[in-house]
Amino acid sequence: MELIVVTDPDTLAEAVADRIARAITARPQTVLGVATGSSPLGIYRALAARVAAGLDVSRVQAFALDEYVGLGPDDPQSYAATLQDAFARPLGLRTSALHVPDGTRPDLDQACRDYERAILDAGGVDVQLAGFGANGHLAFNEPGSPADSTTRVVELAERTRADNARFFDRPEQVPHRAITQGIGTILRARSIIAVATGAAKAEAVAAAVSGPIDTACPASFLRLHPDAVVYADPAAASRLESLDVVG
């Protein structure tokens, strides 16, 4: 796994947007894997600027990593709504080009199987963007998640619910469960770009990049992938040794 430390979050966003734009230019029907949280927001803004400057995304499809159980696209806190607002609409993607697990289906296990199938039917993810949970989670794969896991319903760790409470009016509104792509699902992507900014991610980045590859830090499984890169700012990389900062 490659680690690239860039000077600041804006530089990181531009560098990652360039990388994704190059992939889309080379393959206009690129299937992107998209993440929620604060970390990718600058990247989505930088990509939207490239679309405004002429990057053609009319054939791009996108698959979200995860969704809360019980929240549908009409709920502003759902990842479906968040990704429409932050990613799909600014890039001018058709609504149908963004796929998000359906956490409102009565049969959630079937919804998970259908989501795995939809990714396969689209030809798999070409470029997967991911953030890091402060506890090392990847998508909503909490510590303990196996490397070969597929899309499934998971219980969220209390730390994850607390970290994500800022997006809700009240902490108790944060759902207890989510549908998440599994680690195995994510590792099937042809390339993976994981991003981290800020000191709150330093421990997770250090564990993922230089700790043991095991379920205690699901993000460490990225090291099993042949084409995974981590972009971090100096704060997020501060628990690692001997770094070359670029950008």
Ligand SMILES: N[C@@H]1[C@@H](O)[C@H](O)[C@@H](COP(=O)(O)O)O[C@@H]1O
């Ligand atoms: N399910 C998402 C993760 O996919 C994301 O990586 C994490 C980090 O969020 P942030 O970038 O806001 O720190 O948030 C949520 O838990």
